[in-house]
Amino acid sequence: MHMKNYEVKEFGDFLYLLKLKGKQSRMRNRLVKLLEEHLLQVETERQHLVEEYALKDENGEIIFDDNNNIDFKDEQGLRKEIAVLMTEEYILEESLDKQEMFSIIREIIEEYGESTEMSGEESMNFERFCEFLDI
Numbered sequence: 412m413h414m415k416n417y418e419v420k421e422f423g424d425f426l427y428l429l430k431l432k433g434k435q436s437r438m439r440n441r442l443v444k445l446l447e448e449h450l451l452q453v454e455t456e457r458q459h460l461v462e463e464y465a466l467k468d469e470n471g472e473i474i475f476d477d478n479n480n481i482d483f484k485d486e487q488g489l490r491k492e493i494a495v496l497m498t499e500e501y502i503l504e505e506s507l508d509k510q511e512m513f514s515i516i517r518e519i520i521e522e523y524g525e526s527t528e529m530s531g532e533e534s535m536n537f538e539r540f541c542e543f544l545d546i
Contacts, residue, residue, distance in 0.1 A: 412505065412513065414543045416453050417497040419446050422540055429519065438515040449501055456496055464489035517544050 414422060423446035426439050466474040466482040474482045483489055505513050520540060529537055 412503045412543050412545075414501055414539075415497070416449075416499050416501050418539065418543075419450055419453070419501055421536065422543060423447060423450070425536065425540060426516075426519075429523065431519065435515055435519055438512045439519065441512050442516055445503060449503075453496065457493060460489060460492050460496065464492070513544070517546055520544060520546060 423443050426443050426446075429439065431439055461481065462473070464483045464485055466484050468474055476482050503509075524537060524541070
């Protein structure tokens with residue numbers, strides 16, 4: 412499964428809101444947990460970028476402006492680096508221990524697509540989610 416970092420939360424939220432039970436629910440929860448772990452890693456990396464680009468005083472503490480916003484030495488550079496981070500590819504390998512989970516997630520997505528009328532943004536998002544799973 413592969414997607415951009417900025418797509419991870421939306422896919423996780425979609426899965427989380429599905430009304431499932433039994434094994435489907437457990438497999439969904441496993442995938443959502445993996446997605447949440449990745450989001451934490453991305454957020455940690457984003458925080459490191461903020462710290463790297465923040466202005467600091469003589470004690471190494473981040474400097475805040477009058478509105479309590481962080482002052483940056485190169486805000487344009489920070490925005491560029493965060494954009495690069497968010498557009499990086501996230502790949503979750505379909506290893507032997509995850510095959511059953513992926514198989515059931517594919518079933519869930521296919522069932523949702525067959526039973527749900529969609530239009531507009533929901534339809535576009537659903538198509539992208541199918542691409543994540545090679546459906």
